[in-house]
Amino acid sequence: MKHSLLFLVGLLVAVSCNCGGRKAPAVLPPSASGPASADYLSGYSLYGSSDTLRYRYIEPLALEKGKKYPLVLFLHGAGERGSDNEAQLIHCSRVFTSPVNRLDYPCYAIFPQCPEDGYWAYPDRSAFALKNLPVDFPETDLMKAVIELVDSFAETYPVDTRRLYVMGLSMGGMATFDILARHPEKFAAAVPICGAINVDRLGPEIKSSVRIYHGDADPVVPLYYARAAYWKLLSSGASVEYKEYPGVGHNSWDPAVSEPDFLSWMFSKKK
DSSP states (O other): OOOHHHHHHHHHHHHHHHSOOOOEEEEEEEOOOOTTTTTTEEEEEEEETTTEEEEEEEEEEEETTTEEEEEEEEEEEEGOSSSSSGGGGGGTTGGSSSSSHHHHHHOEEEEEEEETTSSSSSSHHHOOOOGGOOOSSSOHHHHHHHHHHHHHHHHHHHHEEEEEEEEEOOOOHHHHHHHHOOOOOOOOEEEESSSOGGGGOEEEEOSSHHHHHHHTTTTSSHHHHHHHHHHHHHTTOOOOEEETTTTSSOOOOHHHHTTTTTHHHTOOOOO
């Protein structure tokens, strides 16, 4: 009953903030369902006419007065869609909560959850098909909501807007590429893992530092897309790196986040 009341209070706050100006993130009590989510607070924001974007996030362990902190946006894959506000933490969330990393890389990290019937960057399953990724199509309401969530955090919390980072895997890797194409100067660094994009969308306007990860035995997202994106960005003058894992299938996020310089590379980037 207590949690239900807290949820209703949070919902009323979210609705009232939706009447004008930027919406402040609505914060819910943290979940205690397991070690993966124990450190992550819960929140939600409203978008469209009545849709809800659920998310989890962490804050720096100790906020220093007058200091601003980096913000990392993580976009999960298709298998973690839903409304439990938990599944999006299955992969990669622990990289931000290990005791050493929380001390060495204090930051805000946001893990939004895509609804079960949605896709981050593409309007439907047909557009999501890898055989013919589109070039010219509108930004989805979900991606608009994700970008607005980042902006809300930057206005509400002590966020260093010169150090915004985006990373994602599989469907989220595609969304990371989508953000690069639509918001080429917003993020200091972008990390698409086993993602894909029509490379005609990538050009010299991209100012983010990019590091692409992919397994060469990926049966879900063909390796071609990562290699093509790397060469297109390189030829366009972007700051881009590419790491390919021999014999690794779709789960290239595991070796990627295990790289000793995964966080140090990302957090070293600044606009």
